[in-house]
Amino acid sequence: MIKLNGKTGKRFAAMLLAAAFMIVAAPASYADGPSGPASDTTIAESTKNEATGPGAQNQEQQAGQAEQQAGQQAGQAEQQPGQAEQQPVQPEQQPVQPEQQPAQSTAGLVASGGRYLDPAKPMVALTFDDGPYAPVGNRIMDSLEQNNGRATFFVVGNRVASYKTEIKRMHDNGHEIGNHTYEHKYLNKLDAAQIRSQIERGNQAVAAVTGESPALVRLPGGSKNNTVLANINQPIIMWNIDTLDWKTKNAQKTIQSVLGNVKDGDIVLMHELYTASGDAAVALIPALTEQGYQLVTVSELARFRGGLSNKGIYYSFRK
Ligand SMILES: [Zn+2]
Numbered sequence: 001m002i003k004l005n006g007k008t009g010k011r012f013a014a015m016l017l018a019a020a021f022m023i024v025a026a027p028a029s030y031a032d033g034p035s036g037p038a039s040d041t042t043i044a045e046s047t048k049n050e051a052t053g054p055g056a057q058n059q060e061q062q063a064g065q066a067e068q069q070a071g072q073q074a075g076q077a078e079q080q081p082g083q084a085e086q087q088p089v090q091p092e093q094q095p096v097q098p099e100q101q102p103a104q105s106t107a108g109l110v111a112s113g114g115r116y117l118d119p120a121k122p123m124v125a126l127t128f129d130d131g132p133y134a135p136v137g138n139r140i141m142d143s144l145e146q147n148n149g150r151a152t153f154f155v156v157g158n159r160v161a162s163y164k165t166e167i168k169r170m171h172d173n174g175h176e177i178g179n180h181t182y183e184h185k186y187l188n189k190l191d192a193a194q195i196r197s198q199i200e201r202g203n204q205a206v207a208a209v210t211g212e213s214p215a216l217v218r219l220p221g222g223s224k225n226n227t228v229l230a231n232i233n234q235p236i237i238m239w240n241i242d243t244l245d246w247k248t249k250n251a252q253k254t255i256q257s258v259l260g261n262v263k264d265g266d267i268v269l270m271h272e273l274y275t276a277s278g279d280a281a282v283a284l285i286p287a288l289t290e291q292g293y294q295l296v297t298v299s300e301l302a303r304f305r306g307g308l309s310n311k312g313i314y315y316s317f318r319k
Helices: 006-028 037-041 047-052 055-062 065-079 081-085 090-104 134-146 157-172 192-210 226-230 251-259 275-290 298-304
Strands: 110-112 115-117 123-129 152-155 176-179 266-271
Touching: 110 298, 123 275, 123 298, 134 157, 134 275, 152 157, 157 176, 157 192, 176 192, 176 298, 192 226, 251 275, 266 275
Parallel strands: 123 152, 123 266, 152 176
Antiparallel strands: 110 115
16 A cells, blocks of 8 residues: 655645546547547647647646646656546545646637647648559558548549458548549540549449548549530549659659648649658658648548539649
């Protein structure tokens, strides 16, 4: 058993207070594993916190004076909230109460895709075409999810059945799946019925796995004419940063093409099929996050930057 003399007792009480705060604060979080919510709420104040990422950090900062007095010992207590449950924390709860407010203060933040977004802060949509392709796509998603990021994957319909697990992961983890046609045909070379077929079958291939039909279309090669536009009744998503990753297959060049140009509201074009593109993505994702960009899906970007229409063609979304 622990004997409490005056000094130890005071310290122990502070530890309990900190631990109790953890428990009280926990439900305010938007659970999303290690890349979790508490760091989301710090986006507004500090992108550095988000990059280093410990969910406890924000709660720690807001636990108030008692915790500051407890210093490092309190940090240890936070890691063992179970202890507090076994102890009578009743007397400590009162001072915790008023401090709850800052922890719950998510003013201006919007829950989306399993984390919080701040519409007032910069956003970028990374888009990856021509997949699915699990060896690269899963690396990209690993990095995104570690950084509270999401992306849009414009997939080719006839590849979807070969990568069902990857497609399900995209869908389940808040990424967006867009339609890049069924066979990656250049639609400006097709007639109306063929164009419609490419789009419909692309939508159906994804819906067969996820239960959800893609909202957005990306044209292979960006190729369009009046027949194409007349026969697609979904928003067409172009891009304003073309990394040319498919051409250079050089991660460093791909990284530079983004970091040297990126602005709020941009749509970045990359491809899922190449290892070098995956290498570039897993470097870009933490780098952009560190710079304060929220990595969002195209639909999220549209939601916070003016919306979408079914006959619209979009290159970027500005405030
Ligand atoms: Zn393509």
